[in-house]
Amino acid sequence: MINIENVSKNFTLHNQNSVVIPVMQGANMLVQPGECVGLTGSSGAGKSTLMRMVYGNYLTQAGRIMVGDLDIVTALPRQILDLRRDTLGYVSQFLRVVPRVPTLDVVSEPMLAVGVTREVAHERARILLTKLRIPERLWSLSPLTFSGGEQQRVNIARGFAHEYPAMLLDEPTASLDIANRETVLSLIEDAKARGAAIIGIFHDEAARARVCDREVDVSIFTPKAA
Amino acid sequence: MTPLLQVTDISKYYGSRLGCRGVNFDLYPGEVLGIVGESGSGKSTLLNCLAGHQEPDSGAVIFDTRADGPKDTVTMSEPERRMLSRTDWAFVHQNARDGLRMGVSAGGNVGERLMAVGARHYGDIRGTAIDWLDKVEISDERTDDRPSQFSGGMQQRLQIARNLVTGPRLIFMDEPTGGLDVSVQARLLDLLRGLVRELGLSAIVVTHDLAVVRLLADRLMVMKDGHVIETGLTDQVLDDPQHGYTQLLVSSVLQV
Numbered sequence: 001m002i003n004i005e006n007v008s009k010n011f012t013l014h015n016q017n018s019v020v021i022p023v024m025q026g027a028n029m030l031v032q033p034g035e036c037v038g039l040t041g042s043s044g045a046g047k048s049t050l051m052r053m054v055y056g057n058y059l060t061q062a063g064r065i066m067v068g069d070l071d072i073v074t075a076l077p078r079q080i081l082d083l084r085r086d087t088l089g090y091v092s093q094f095l096r097v098v099p100r101v102p103t104l105d106v107v108s109e110p111m112l113a114v115g116v117t118r119e120v121a122h123e124r125a126r127i128l129l130t131k132l133r134i135p136e137r138l139w140s141l142s143p144l145t146f147s148g149g150e151q152q153r154v155n156i157a158r159g160f161a162h163e164y165p166a167m168l169l170d171e172p173t174a175s176l177d178i179a180n181r182e183t184v185l186s187l188i189e190d191a192k193a194r195g196a197a198i199i200g201i202f203h204d205e206a207a208r209a210r211v212c213d214r215e216v217d218v219s220i221f222t223p224k225a226a
Numbered sequence: 227m228t229p230l231l232q233v234t235d236i237s238k239y240y241g242s243r244l245g246c247r248g249v250n251f252d253l254y255p256g257e258v259l260g261i262v263g264e265s266g267s268g269k270s271t272l273l274n275c276l277a278g279h280q281e282p283d284s285g286a287v288i289f290d291t292r293a294d295g296p297k298d299t300v301t302m303s304e305p306e307r308r309m310l311s312r313t314d315w316a317f318v319h320q321n322a323r324d325g326l327r328m329g330v331s332a333g334g335n336v337g338e339r340l341m342a343v344g345a346r347h348y349g350d351i352r353g354t355a356i357d358w359l360d361k362v363e364i365s366d367e368r369t370d371d372r373p374s375q376f377s378g379g380m381q382q383r384l385q386i387a388r389n390l391v392t393g394p395r396l397i398f399m400d401e402p403t404g405g406l407d408v409s410v411q412a413r414l415l416d417l418l419r420g421l422v423r424e425l426g427l428s429a430i431v432v433t434h435d436l437a438v439v440r441l442l443a444d445r446l447m448v449m450k451d452g453h454v455i456e457t458g459l460t461d462q463v464l465d466d467p468q469h470g471y472t473q474l475l476v477s478s479v480l481q482v
Contacts, residue, residue: 059462059466077462081257
C-alpha cells in the first residue's frame with residue numbers, strides 16, 4: 001500500500017548562507033495492507049520528516065513514494081488533496097483547526113469531506129469521543145480551549161473518523177493515561193484488522209511492541225556528515 | 227474534469243511599471259487557491275485581471291461557462307462579462323463598503339443581486355434574502371437596517387451573503403478577513419469553509435495573512451515583484467518552502 005523507494009531529501013536554507021542540509025538518503029520501505037511499521041531512531045534522525053514526505057507535506061528531492069497508485073513525489077497538488085481526503089490519513093502531534101468550531105464538527109469534518117451525511121458523521125463522532133473519554137459537555141465547545149491531552153484525543157478521534165486505507169500516526173499515545181492509551185491502541189488494532197497500512201512513531205516501547213509488526217530504524221537513511 | 231478556470235500567461239503593466247507577469251494556473255471546481263505576497267507584489271492586480279476589473283496586457287482567462295463551455299473572459303464582450311460577474315462570479319472586497327450599497331437596507335443589498343438575474347417576486351426575494359442573512363448569522367430583525375448601522379464584521383458577512391445569493395461557482399476574495407477582529411475572522415473562516423464544502427464553490431483568496439490561507443486554501447501561490455515564485459499545496463509551501471523569499475516570509479511570522 002505504501003512503498004518508499006530510494007528516497008532522498010535536503011533542506012536548503014536560502015537566508016542562512018544557502019546552507020544545504022541533507023537529511024535523508026536512499027530510504028526504502030514497504031508497508032502492506034493490514035501491517036503497521038514503526039519508525040525508530042533518535043530524536044532528529046528523520047522519523048517525522050519521512051512521515052511528512054509520505055503525506056506530501058515536505059517535498060522529496062529524489063526517489064518514489066507510492067501510496068496506492070499515486071507517486072507522491074511527482075503528484076500534482078490536486079491529486080495529493082484527493083488522496084488525503086479519501087485514502088491517506090495523518091494524525092499529527094498537534095491539533096490545527098479553525099478557532100471556535102465545536103468539537104463535534106471538528107471530528108465530523110473528514111467524514112463530511114467524503115460525502116457522509118451530517119447525521120451519520122455526528123453519530124460516529126459521538127461514538128469516537130465517548131470511546132476517547134471526552135466528556136459530552138465539551139462536545140459543543142472548540143477543542144482549542146481544551147487541555148493538551150484532550151486536544152490530542154480530539155485529534156485522534158478526527159484522524160480515525162474516516163476509515164482511511166493508509167494512515168500515518170505521529171506519537172498517538174504520547175501523554176495519554178493508561179485507559180486512553182489502551183483505547184488508542186485498540187483503535188490502531190481495529191484499523192489494521194480492516195486492512196489499513198500504517199506507519200507509526202511511538203516512543204512508548206510497549207505500545208510499539210504491541211501494534212507494530214516491524215520496526216525500521218531511520219538512522220540508516222541519515223546521510224553521513226561529509 | 228474540465229478546470230473551472232484556466233489562466234495562461236497573464237501580464238499587466240502600468241506604463242513601464244510591472245503589475246504582474248507571466249502568471250499561469252488552473253483552478254478546478256471545489257478548489258480554494260490562496261495568493262500571498264507583500265504589498266505591491268502584484269497579487270491584487272492579478273485578482274483584478276482575473277475578475278475582469280482590469281484588462282490584462284496579455285494572456286487568457288478561460289472560464290468554463292454553464293452555457294457554452296470554456297470561454298476566454300478577456301476577449302468576451304463587456305455585457306457577457308458583466309452577466310458572468312452577476313451570476314457565476316462573486317467578488318468579496320477587502321472593504322465591505324466597496325461591495326455594498328450603503329444607502330440600501332441589508333435585505334435590499336441581498337435582494338438586489340437576485341433582481342439583477344431576473345427574480346421579480348417580492349415575497350420570494352425577501353424570503354431568500356432573509357434565509358441568506360441567517361446563513362451569515364445576521365438576525366432577521368436587522369433585515370431592514372442599512373449596512374451603515376452594522377459593525378465591520380457584520381458588513382463583511384453581509385457582503386458575502388450578497389455575493390453568494392445568486393449561487394456563483396467562483397468567488398474572488400481580496401483580503402476577506404483584513405481589518406476584522408480575530409474573533410470575527412474565525413467565524414468568517416468557518417463560514418467560508420462550510421460554504422465551499424457544501425456548495426462546491428471554487429475560490430481565489432488574496433491575503434497577506436499566512437494563518438488565514440493555511441486554514442482556508444488548498445493550494446498556495448507566492449508572489450514577489452509581480453512574479454509567481456512558488457506554488458504548491460498550502461501546507462507544503464508553508465512547512466517546506468523552497469524559495470528564499472518564501473522562507474523569509476514564513477520565518478518572519480510572529481508566534482502568539
